Amino acid sequence: MARRSYRKPRVLAQPKLETLRRRKTRSAEVLQRLRRQYPDAGTALDWSDPWQLLVSTILSAQCTDTRVNQVTPGLFRRFPTPRSIAESRPGQIEAIIRPTGFFNNKAKSLRGAARAVLERHDGQVPDTMKELLRLPGVARKTANCVLGAAFGKNEGIVVDTHVGRLALRLGLTLSLDPVRTERDLMELFPRSEWTFVAHALILHGRDTCRARKPRCETCLLADVCPRIGVALDAESG
Numbered sequence: 001m002a003r004r005s006y007r008k009p010r011v012l013a014q015p016k017l018e019t020l021r022r023r024k025t026r027s028a029e030v031l032q033r034l035r036r037q038y039p040d041a042g043t044a045l046d047w048s049d050p051w052q053l054l055v056s057t058i059l060s061a062q063c064t065d066t067r068v069n070q071v072t073p074g075l076f077r078r079f080p081t082p083r084s085i086a087e088s089r090p091g092q093i094e095a096i097i098r099p100t101g102f103f104n105n106k107a108k109s110l111r112g113a114a115r116a117v118l119e120r121h122d123g124q125v126p127d128t129m130k131e132l133l134r135l136p137g138v139a140r141k142t143a144n145c146v147l148g149a150a151f152g153k154n155e156g157i158v159v160d161t162h163v164g165r166l167a168l169r170l171g172l173t174l175s176l177d178p179v180r181t182e183r184d185l186m187e188l189f190p191r192s193e194w195t196f197v198a199h200a201l202i203l204h205g206r207d208t209c210r211a212r213k214p215r216c217e218t219c220l221l222a223d224v225c226p227r228i229g230v231a232l233d234a235e236s237g
């Protein structure tokens with residue numbers, strides 16, 4: 001059978017969200033359980049300063065964190081600073097980051113971001129959403145990740161493929177648009193928890209609420225989850 005896309009709007013044709021008040025109550029319960037299960041939830045990327053985190057996050061697009069972590073030690077050894085990346089010769093960065101996929105575009109983003117950081121921020125990664133979004137290759141997801149993990153700032157919620165999928169299944173949003181999903185999640189969770197919520201949902205998505213075969217029978221959120229779209233996902237998997 002042809003595989004049905006998770007993104008087809010008919011997934012959202014039937015369900016309705018409960019009132020905001022009820023959703024907030026349920027979100028508080030979800031948060032409490034995630035806190036118990038993943039008390040130390042954080043990024044799985046290896047980094048030691050904001051620049052390294054920015055580079056790793058750019059490389060993590062369409063790639064696993066594990067793969068990124070295999071590539072970055074070699075990259076940072078050879079090109080440890082924004083200046084060294086900005087001044088790298090064509091092909092040098094590409095050869096190292098090739099295993100992360102889309103390496104030509106990623107190398108372009110890294111060089112562009114390195115130049116912008118040097119020209120506009122004296123070689124330092126900026127710590128505001130506005131300035132991060134002005135860097136080449138940086139969209140809200142990357143900016144949220146850097147702000148939360150490197151600067152301890154809860155400016156938004158990282159919505160990657162795991163967070164988007166779980167937010168929908170848990171009935172915390174009915175949107176498939178990451179920007180809308182982020183807005184819905186920000187309305188439900190206290191600001192102080194935004195960074196944690198994203199990391200915990202990502203872990204839960206990897207552990208239990210997998211894309212194709214979610215383990216609902218053993219899930220710690222089973223009794224507070226409406227499982228929106230799960231039957232369709234299972235059918236298509």
Ligand code: SF4
Nearest residue numbers: 209214216219222225
């Ligand atoms: S009950 Fe199922 S769909 Fe809901 S969060 Fe758990 S694994 Fe995911």
